[in-house]
Amino acid sequence: MKPAELPTPALVVDLPTLEENVATMARRWPGESLRPHVKAFKSTALAKLLDRVGHHGFCAATLREVEGMADAGLGADILLANETLDTDRLAALARRDDLRLTIAVDSIETIEAAAAGGVGEVLIDVCVGLPRCGCEPADAGRLADLARDRGLAVRGVMGYEGHIVGLEDRSDRRNGTDASMADLAAAHQLVGGAVVSGGGTGTWDLNSSVTELQAGSYTLMDTAYAALDLPFTQALTVAGTVLSVNRSRGFAVADVGLKALGMDHGLPRVEGHDVWFCSDEHVTFAPRDETPWPSVGQAISVLPAHVDPTVAYHERMHVVRDDEVVDVWPVDLRNW
Amino acid sequence: MKPAELPTPALVVDLPTLEENVATMARRWPGESLRPHVKAFKSTALAKLLDRVGHHGFCAATLREVEGMADAGLGADILLANETLDTDRLAALARRDDLRLTIAVDSIETIEAAAAGGVGEVLIDVCVGLPRCGCEPADAGRLADLARDRGLAVRGVMGYEGHIVGLEDRSDRRNGTDASMADLAAAHQLVGGAVVSGGGTGTWDLNSSVTELQAGSYTLMDTAYAALDLPFTQALTVAGTVLSVNRSRGFAVADVGLKALGMDHGLPRVEGHDVWFCSDEHVTFAPRDETPWPSVGQAISVLPAHVDPTVAYHERMHVVRDDEVVDVWPVDLRNW
Numbered sequence: 001m002k003p004a005e006l007p008t009p010a011l012v013v014d015l016p017t018l019e020e021n022v023a024t025m026a027r028r029w030p031g032e033s034l035r036p037h038v039k040a041f042k043s044t045a046l047a048k049l050l051d052r053v054g055h056h057g058f059c060a061a062t063l064r065e066v067e068g069m070a071d072a073g074l075g076a077d078i079l080l081a082n083e084t085l086d087t088d089r090l091a092a093l094a095r096r097d098d099l100r101l102t103i104a105v106d107s108i109e110t111i112e113a114a115a116a117g118g119v120g121e122v123l124i125d126v127c128v129g130l131p132r133c134g135c136e137p138a139d140a141g142r143l144a145d146l147a148r149d150r151g152l153a154v155r156g157v158m159g160y161e162g163h164i165v166g167l168e169d170r171s172d173r174r175n176g177t178d179a180s181m182a183d184l185a186a187a188h189q190l191v192g193g194a195v196v197s198g199g200g201t202g203t204w205d206l207n208s209s210v211t212e213l214q215a216g217s218y219t220l221m222d223t224a225y226a227a228l229d230l231p232f233t234q235a236l237t238v239a240g241t242v243l244s245v246n247r248s249r250g251f252a253v254a255d256v257g258l259k260a261l262g263m264d265h266g267l268p269r270v271e272g273h274d275v276w277f278c279s280d281e282h283v284t285f286a287p288r289d290e291t292p293w294p295s296v297g298q299a300i301s302v303l304p305a306h307v308d309p310t311v312a313y314h315e316r317m318h319v320v321r322d323d324e325v326v327d328v329w330p331v332d333l334r335n336w
Numbered sequence: 337m338k339p340a341e342l343p344t345p346a347l348v349v350d351l352p353t354l355e356e357n358v359a360t361m362a363r364r365w366p367g368e369s370l371r372p373h374v375k376a377f378k379s380t381a382l383a384k385l386l387d388r389v390g391h392h393g394f395c396a397a398t399l400r401e402v403e404g405m406a407d408a409g410l411g412a413d414i415l416l417a418n419e420t421l422d423t424d425r426l427a428a429l430a431r432r433d434d435l436r437l438t439i440a441v442d443s444i445e446t447i448e449a450a451a452a453g454g455v456g457e458v459l460i461d462v463c464v465g466l467p468r469c470g471c472e473p474a475d476a477g478r479l480a481d482l483a484r485d486r487g488l489a490v491r492g493v494m495g496y497e498g499h500i501v502g503l504e505d506r507s508d509r510r511n512g513t514d515a516s517m518a519d520l521a522a523a524h525q526l527v528g529g530a531v532v533s534g535g536g537t538g539t540w541d542l543n544s545s546v547t548e549l550q551a552g553s554y555t556l557m558d559t560a561y562a563a564l565d566l567p568f569t570q571a572l573t574v575a576g577t578v579l580s581v582n583r584s585r586g587f588a589v590a591d592v593g594l595k596a597l598g599m600d601h602g603l604p605r606v607e608g609h610d611v612w613f614c615s616d617e618h619v620t621f622a623p624r625d626e627t628p629w630p631s632v633g634q635a636i637s638v639l640p641a642h643v644d645p646t647v648a649y650h651e652r653m654h655v656v657r658d659d660e661v662v663d664v665w666p667v668d669l670r671n672w
Contacts, residue, residue, distance in 0.1 A: 109632035133580040296445035
């Protein structure tokens with residue numbers, strides 16, 4: 001099948017572009033020095049592609065992602081890079097012999113939950129500037145001691161410079177990363193352990209202090225990351241069909257709307273067109289300059305602004321090589 | 337089960353509030369004068385509640401919604417209030433004897449698709465100011481003639497004043513609705529037929545010219561519509577769990593993020609708190625004024641800014657009455 005024949009809206013992954021992104025990242029972060037973040041693509045089929053090139057450890061953001069990765073035979077070394085209080089589901093995961101699970105903890109409560117759930121290993125999650133989870137760097141040693149008191153193995157620290165990864169200016173990104181990683185190193189001094197986990201697609205070549213990089217968006221990319229000076233190319237589009245053309249009012253409409261796109265980073269892009277707005281099931285756009293008017297029924301490609309919440313709306317990705325759909329990957333890690 | 341015990345994030349519907357919203361709307365638009373739009377809630381269980389109070393006709397925005405409603409025995413009179421070129425799926429729907437389907441058309445191409453798919457009935461979709469689908473009012477008669485030439489029954493017109501429904505000032509909404517409905521009336525003059533379909537939650541008591549109101553958001557509501565002077569109350573929240581509290585930096589974090597919330601209308605609300613931002617699986621917020629600091633593990637409620645794309649992320653809604661979960665409704669109409 002041709003991608004232009006897909007029922008729309010539909011996620012489309014350009015496989016050669018994805019493979020090139022994966023190869024570029026693997027040259028700088030080979031094997032287990034990269035811990036790909038499955039939250040960006042939520043597909044065990046895509047994770048298997050990464051596993052085949054040597055990345056055997058993964059990051060997850062939800063328990064559902066951990067469970068799904070283990071079910072798919074990819075549980076060799078999963079880091080739940082997030083806090084949880086769900087001792088029941090942790091206990092079920094702790095009983096599995098096909099899973100090595102490490103979880104992030106940043107408080108007495110999350111340490112008690114890990115211990116009660118029978119999780120063996122943790123990282124101390126450290127706030128390195130992003131106002132999200134993570135303890136104060138100076139408090140990391142106390143929490144590590146507490147975790148060890150509770151019988152948990154502390155593998156090290158993690159800290160995500162999420163407030164830095166999207167900065168457009170490269171020197172701002174470099175300086176911000178250095179400051180964040182100084183905080184993480186200070187915490188690591190207090191905690192010990194072999195692992196210093198952090199970083200992301202936006203700081204992939206600026207963060208040189210982590211022992212493992214947590215990156216996921218680099219695989220499929222989005223317009224937000226494409227605005228930076230990164231060597232990764234957008235592999236993901238949402239295929240749509242033009243439903244309506246109104247030349248007198250100067251716009252056209254396709255069937256890629258709010259329910260097919262993560263909107264937190266703003267409007268998607270349509271090459272050669274200005275996007276006016278999205279509603280539930282529509283994107284309204286207008287041809288720019290020399291771009292010819294589209295016709296009703298024509299296939300179009302929409303470039304999402306933020307990959308993670310876009311993928312999470314879809315049941316499957318259609319994998320394309322040389323203008324043929326060569327595979328279909330279920331988005332099997334969505335929901336919680 | 338108590339709603340505070342649900343695994344999070346989870347959609348929670350307060351049933352008494354929903355029932356009150358439904359009753360308020362049904363007093364003004366009883367029976368089939370209301371054509372509830374299932375895109376707002378994507379649940380046949382909620383649609384059945386509306387069917388039981390006399391609303392037997394429904395609007396859908398996708399073919400999946402049409403198929404699911406028919407499968408659930410709710411296919412008495414479904415309007416696909418959207419354009420489609422998918423003749424294969426239309427043909428499959430046209431063969432069903434448990435479905436009366438009317439579809440919106442606004443071009444030669446969509447009329448040809450309806451005829452090729454064997455759909456018997458259409459409405460001429462008219463642009464009444466919102467730059468989305470819909471023909472020019474003056475062109476509606478020509479399209480109706482063309483549709484009749486192709487053997488389609490033209491039931492009338494539809495036109496959605498979507499650029500008006502969210503205006504905060506009531507007189508702006510009134511004047512905008514009047515202007516839009518004048519355009520729709522002019523088109524109706526050219527088209528004929530018994531049906532004039534339009535309107536929405538924001539113009540529910542201002543639009544007096546349609547023969548049937550297309551409203552869906554009034555059932556569950558959201559913070560965007562709650563900012564207007566409407567008698568409908570928010571029945572939908574996203575239940576979350578506080579994962580992390582950082583008093584020294586002044587914020588707390590819960591597990592309700594971008595993948596649990598439609599973000600096109602901006603940040604969600606947490607009562608008594610200022611919401612700072614959302615990331616994939618987190619909302620960061622800070623207590624306001626007298627609000628006490630939350631504790632790790634505490635249950636919180638997040639109020640989404642836009643109901644439709646919020647619901648579309650979730651597998652199910654948990655229905656609550658008197659602080660007990662009394663039912664679980666699958667979000668069985670999501671995807672396409």
